[in-house]
Amino acid sequence: MxxxxxxxxxxxxxxxxxxxxxxxxxxxxxxxxxxRSVRNLGVIFDDKLSMKQQVSKICQSAYLELRRISSIRHVLTVDATKTLVTSLVLSRLDYCNSLLSGIPQQLIDKLQKVQNCSARLIFKTSKCTHVSPLLAKLHWLPIAQRIDYKMSSLCYDVVSDTAPLYLSDLLCLYVPSRSLRSSADTRIFRIPTRKKKFQGQRAFSHLGPVTWNKLPYSVRHAQTQSQFKTQL
Structure with missing residues (x-):
């Protein structure tokens, strides 16, 4: 070529x-x-890997869709509005969201504000309305938990041998050097050590095991993916 x-x-x-x-x-x-930045599969990577431009782009496009839906909200039912918001806004928040693991809280807060505005638009509530009951009614996890959900799902694919090789090769199951009480748990990943905190702390090879190992035993040892996601 x-x-x-x-x-x-x-x-x-x-x-x-x-x-x-x-x-x-x-x-x-x-x-x-x-x-200074490049786009790959719709995701913007900058030379610092801060993901600031990606978060800004997500918020910009999501707010545009919310304004469009808001203009016709008076003729929509709650279910119809939820369907539009889910397909046009929530899908943008979830796309490749595992890449946002470990980003600063202020960037997570920007994305959370988009989700909060989406919930308030669906139920036609004011900006002062507490959003947690609305998210619970919609069965929506907050942004930070949605990211952890995606990371945990990828890790489950690895332990169940359904993940592609480029992901499976990044994770290693923990094998103790001697017999311990935890030896019976065959679904714990080894967390790689990092000499420098700034480099590699947000890599899937590091954050994946950290997120996965925090899950309860019963969740990590779910028999099927559907059972795993339900318990998760």
Missing amino acids: QLNEGKTEALLIDPQNSPNLPLSITIGQNDICFS
Whole structure:
């Protein structure tokens, strides 16, 4: 294949602002400058992996859809509004949300405000209405728990041998060096050690086991995926 320089992007990830880094990469005869952010499968990655641009894009598109639904809310039933919000707004909040694991709380709060506005729109309540009962009535998990739900589901796919290899290769079951009381638990992942907190702490290979190991024994040892999700 011939490299199309006009459509080629390169991203150099440097969370620690290291000095004297190159400004471009040479591929063949082409010199490709590093971009501040790139899009992959609809997800925006920046050179700090902060996911700020991705969260801003999600909020922007979600609020646009909420304004459109709000303009016709007076002719919609609660069920019809819930269906529209679920397909046009909630789906955006859930898309690739496992990539948002470990991001700062202020970014989670931005996404939570979108979900809160969605719940209030469905029930036509004011901005001062406490949102927790509304979320419970809709059976919606808050944003942080939705992310943990996705991470746990991916981990279950790994232990049940239904995950793709590129995920299975990232996780290792914990095998104690000697017989312990916890040896009977065959569904615990080994948490890899990180020399630097800033690097790798949000990787699936680290946060996946951390999230999974916190689950109760009965949930981790569910026989089927449907049972697992119900208990989760």
